[in-house]
Amino acid sequence: MRPAPPDTAAGAVAAEPPAGLLTWVAGADHKVTSLRTAGAALIFFVLSGAIALVMRSELAQPGLQVVSDGTYNELFTLHGSGMIYLVITPLALALGAYFVPLQVGAPEIAWARLALSGFWIYVLGGATMFAGFLTDQGSGRNGWAPTYPLSGDHWTPGIGMDMWVLGTSMAVIGMFLLGVCVLATALRERTPGMTLLRMPPFTWSMVATCLMVVTSFPVLIGAMGLLEWDRHVSPVFDAAGGPALFQHLFWFYGHPVVYVMFFPFVGAVAEIVATFSRRRFFGYSLFVVSMLLFAALSMSVWAHHMFTTGQVENRYYSLTSHALIVPAGIEYFDLIATMVGGAILFRTPMLFAIGFILQFLIGGLTGIVVASPPIDYHVHDSFFVVGHFHYTLFAGSMFGFFAAAYYWFPKETGVRLREGLGKAHFWLLVVGTNVTFFPMFFLGFDGMQRRIADYPSSSGFGDLNLLSTIGAFLIAVAVAIFLVNLWVSLRNRDPGGDDPWEGQTLEWATSSPPPRFNFRGLPAITSFAPLLDRREGAARRKGEVAA
Amino acid sequence: MIRPIVVLAGWGAMLTVLALVLLLFSPPQYEWALLAGAALGLAAFGVLLLVPASRPDDAPRPMPETSLPTVIVAWGLAIVVLGIAAGPWLLALGAEVVALGLFGLIREVRAQRKERQR
Numbered sequence: 001m002r003p004a005p006p007d008t009a010a011g012a013v014a015a016e017p018p019a020g021l022l023t024w025v026a027g028a029d030h031k032v033t034s035l036r037t038a039g040a041a042l043i044f045f046v047l048s049g050a051i052a053l054v055m056r057s058e059l060a061q062p063g064l065q066v067v068s069d070g071t072y073n074e075l076f077t078l079h080g081s082g083m084i085y086l087v088i089t090p091l092a093l094a095l096g097a098y099f100v101p102l103q104v105g106a107p108e109i110a111w112a113r114l115a116l117s118g119f120w121i122y123v124l125g126g127a128t129m130f131a132g133f134l135t136d137q138g139s140g141r142n143g144w145a146p147t148y149p150l151s152g153d154h155w156t157p158g159i160g161m162d163m164w165v166l167g168t169s170m171a172v173i174g175m176f177l178l179g180v181c182v183l184a185t186a187l188r189e190r191t192p193g194m195t196l197l198r199m200p201p202f203t204w205s206m207v208a209t210c211l212m213v214v215t216s217f218p219v220l221i222g223a224m225g226l227l228e229w230d231r232h233v234s235p236v237f238d239a240a241g242g243p244a245l246f247q248h249l250f251w252f253y254g255h256p257v258v259y260v261m262f263f264p265f266v267g268a269v270a271e272i273v274a275t276f277s278r279r280r281f282f283g284y285s286l287f288v289v290s291m292l293l294f295a296a297l298s299m300s301v302w303a304h305h306m307f308t309t310g311q312v313e314n315r316y317y318s319l320t321s322h323a324l325i326v327p328a329g330i331e332y333f334d335l336i337a338t339m340v341g342g343a344i345l346f347r348t349p350m351l352f353a354i355g356f357i358l359q360f361l362i363g364g365l366t367g368i369v370v371a372s373p374p375i376d377y378h379v380h381d382s383f384f385v386v387g388h389f390h391y392t393l394f395a396g397s398m399f400g401f402f403a404a405a406y407y408w409f410p411k412e413t414g415v416r417l418r419e420g421l422g423k424a425h426f427w428l429l430v431v432g433t434n435v436t437f438f439p440m441f442f443l444g445f446d447g448m449q450r451r452i453a454d455y456p457s458s459s460g461f462g463d464l465n466l467l468s469t470i471g472a473f474l475i476a477v478a479v480a481i482f483l484v485n486l487w488v489s490l491r492n493r494d495p496g497g498d499d500p501w502e503g504q505t506l507e508w509a510t511s512s513p514p515p516r517f518n519f520r521g522l523p524a525i526t527s528f529a530p531l532l533d534r535r536e537g538a539a540r541r542k543g544e545v546a547a
Numbered sequence: 548m549i550r551p552i553v554v555l556a557g558w559g560a561m562l563t564v565l566a567l568v569l570l571l572f573s574p575p576q577y578e579w580a581l582l583a584g585a586a587l588g589l590a591a592f593g594v595l596l597l598v599p600a601s602r603p604d605d606a607p608r609p610m611p612e613t614s615l616p617t618v619i620v621a622w623g624l625a626i627v628v629l630g631i632a633a634g635p636w637l638l639a640l641g642a643e644v645v646a647l648g649l650f651g652l653i654r655e656v657r658a659q660r661k662e663r664q665r
Contacts, residue, residue, distance in 0.1 A: 026613040108610055113617040113652075120621035128629060162632035170628055180592070187551035188596055196549045211558050214592050215585035228631060245577060252581050292554075296561035299585055300569070303578070313572040320565065516612070 028116050029516060030109035030181075034098035035412065037178070040123045041090040047130065048082030049479060051075050053472055056436075060469040062457035072453035073141035078130065080144030081164065085171040086126040088397050089257060092264040093175055093213070095404055096182040096206035098412065102507035103203045105191030105525070107517035110184035118177030125170025132160035132167070140164025143451060145254055145305075146227070148246040149238060153231040162228065169224040172217050172253075179213030179260075182206055193525040197288070200505040200528050201274075201281055204288050205267025208295040212256040212263075215299065220253030244311045251302035259298040261393055262360070263291065265400020266331060269353040272407050273335050275501050276350035277342025280529055283334040290334075294327035307376045314373040321371035328364055332357070348422030349501075352403030355430055356396060363391030366441065381451075384444025390437045402429070402482065409489070410496030414512045418494075421485040429478035435471030439464040504529035555593045562586040611659060616651030623648050 023032060055075050058066040067075065101109050109115050132139030137158030142151045149155055151165075186199065186207050199207075223246065230236040237246045274281040281287070300320045303312040335357055344350065366388040370376045379385060402425070410416045444450075448461050455461050499508040508531055510519050526533045566582035626641030 022613050022615070026615045026618045028611050028614045028617070112610065113614050116614060116617045117621040117624075120618055121625055124622065124625035128625075159632055163629075166628050166632055170625055180595075183592070184595065187554065196551065196554065207554065211555075211589070215562075215588045218588065219581065219585075232631075241575070248577060248581065252585075292558055293561065296558055296565060299562055300565040300582060302581075312578075313569075313574050316569055316572045316574070517610075 026116065028112040030097050030101050030112060030115060031412070031514065033109070033112070033115050033119050033178075034094045037090050037094035037097065037119050037122070040119075040126065041087050041094065044082050044086040044090075044126055046479075046483075048079050048087060049476065051079040051082070053476055055079060056469040056472040058453055059455075059465045061462055061466060062455055062459075064454050067453065069453050070138065070141065073451070074133065074139045076451055077140045077143050077164070078133070081129060081140070081168060082126075083393070084144050084257065084261070085168055085175075086122075086129070088261040088393060088401070089175050090122060090171075090178075091401050092209065092261055092397070093178045093182060095264050095268065095401075095408075096209065097178055099408065099507055100182050100185050100203050100206050101189065102411075102510065102514060102518055103200045103505050104186060104189065104194050105506050105519065105522050106185055106189035107519065108189070109181050110189050111181045114177050115181040118174045118181070120174070121177065122171050122174025125167045125172075125174060127167075128163050128170060129167030132163040135160040135163065137161075145250060148227070148230075148243045151227060152238070162231065165224050165228050165231075169221055169228075172220050172224075176213060176217040176221070179210040179217070183210035183214060186210075191522060191525070194506075197285070198525055198528050198530075200267075201270040201284065201287055202264070202267035202505070204291055205263045205270070208291040209260050209263040211292075212260050212295050212298065216253045216256040216260075219249055220257075223249035223253070241311075244306070244309060247306055247309070248303065251305045252299075255302040255305065256295075256298050258389070258392065259295060262397045262400065263295070265356065265397050265404065266291075268404040268407070269356050269400055270331075270335060270338075271503075271505065272349050272353040272403050273338050273357075274529070275407075275503050276345045276347060276353070277339045278345070278502075279338055279342040280504070280532055281334070282337040283330070284528055286330055287334045290327035290330035294324065294331070297324050297327065301371075304371055304376070307373045308380045318371055318373055322368065324371075325368065332361070347406075347501075348417070348419055348426060349403050349407035351423065351426045352399050352406060355426065356399040356403055359391060359399060359430075359433065360396035363388060363393075363396050366391065379444050381449060382444035383440040383448045383450055386450050387437050387440030387444060390440070395433045395437060399429070399433075402426075405482075407501065408507075410500045411507055411512050411514070413490065414495060415489055415493040416496040416500060417485050417489045421481055421488065425478050425481040425485060428474060428481065432471050432474030432476075432478050436468050436475060437471070439468045439471075443468075499531070502531075502535070504532040506530060551596055552593055555589050555596070559586040559589040562589075611655060614652075614655060616648045616655050619648030620645055620652060621648075 024036065027033070054066060055072065058064070058072060097109060097115060101107070129140070135158060137160050139160045140146070140156075140163070141161070142156060151161070183206075186203050190199070226236045226249070227246070230238070237243055270281055270287065297320055301317055301324065304317040304321045306312045307314050307317070366384070370379060370385060370388060406417050406422055443461055443464050446461070448455060448459070496512060498510065498512050501508075505528075506522065506525070507514070509523050523530050523534055562582055563586045566579045566586065569579045569582060623641050623644030623646075626644055627638055628641075630636075630638030630641050
């Protein structure tokens, strides 16, 4: 063992943090900040998920049975906004805030106070967004991706919409601050010996993620500021080309944020696949390059969301959108090649990782479909698109999140989640996810529009919608099993030890949960998988002694 | 050994190339300006990286366990933002909360520095 970095060995910093309310409100430890963010995101997940169930109940059969058109507009707005601004993005960045400092051997996240303020600004933004429901004219009702002039004061008056705009801005500012801290940690807080090309795949995925955060999130903050200015001070977007400009500003954030929501889970899945295949991750250098290329390309495809406006250069955006296949293919190749020849253990984290790989593929392949302008003209604003992005963000990102949750829960808490409940959660979620979202491709291709509360009974959409609603309730049961698993596992603790999975990266070299400043000593860092190096070295020495 | 600034510069170069390819299609100015602006935004972050690391390897760094003033500043900023919709009275209140938090934050940072010097 190498000695710990001087500050982690200091007596003052080895002290345990004071427990209690103050720690939960104002604790500057990155682990507390991360868990707070993840906890808040899970609360917003339950709220936004409950909204989805109401929407699916409304759509189960033709006619208006549950909510009015206006209320439905508010519901799909808060469902989408909640999941994107308040759930998946924060979960992805919270994962980075917890594990990037550990994986690079840092005692703390860079600019811990900034990360702490980021959490509070985010959570207050989320509360503001949802509080719009309590206003006279209701909450925001333009979807998670508002268009102008619909989002202007004339068509959507009322303070509820303002609260949505401001709440969104705050949530994005909060996550921007957290992203800046994670990126700075990876780039400048690494322990000696942890060179950039020894950072684990997950940390690299966070670097790529946070590069997109620092370059795209400020644009949305600016766009929302201008929208609010337009609503209350003087028109900004109502000149010729103004609505298109607003869409450009929005989608310059709106497309990269999709990658912000799944890159960290690609990185997490890479770690999980390597650990449970008992192999070193295959093609590390190429994976790193492909991540950075993927992130750069993702910044250049935003206007494919505007193919049908006739105001963008479709050829360029179609070209760059199709080019995304190259880095995505490299990553898939690396993930599969890591498994080939491995001694695969099908534990719950690995099941979710495989679920991520297979289902995200459906999201990716249907992405190629909508990247072609001629087909996009047919399926634009239809349920096909809804199916596509739910395969990306739910069947992909949330499966990646659950994989990460089962994998790293023992590190965060010192206890394992129940394997039986985990497998029930997985299989029910697989069935629920596919029953919910796969019919949407057929519905969309046959012409069912998105963002509608009703459809004619003569359309023939009823059966597939009913199926989709049944699937949504299966998902709810699966999520309930996960929450029960959290509760049961924390109540009746099954200690996981410091390294229950034989992990390969530095977080497994410290106690579970890690101490305040993370490490009391660090092993030699010889590659991106230092613990695997140590085990292989020990096995070699044992073999030599035996020989 | 690759330096962090190379990662930023390399990624910024990728964005610049994509912006240049977009230029070939003669888009409205703001489209390529967005991409090129993102590449420039990276430069701003690069400047932040040039600030000396707060964790010099040869000196212990006393770090706060909790930072209530930070929370107060965050709440104050949130109130200021809400004041945009609710009116100047809330803006003023938010500004006061921010000022209070900043005062606490300055005290906290000074105390931290004193401890480091000790």
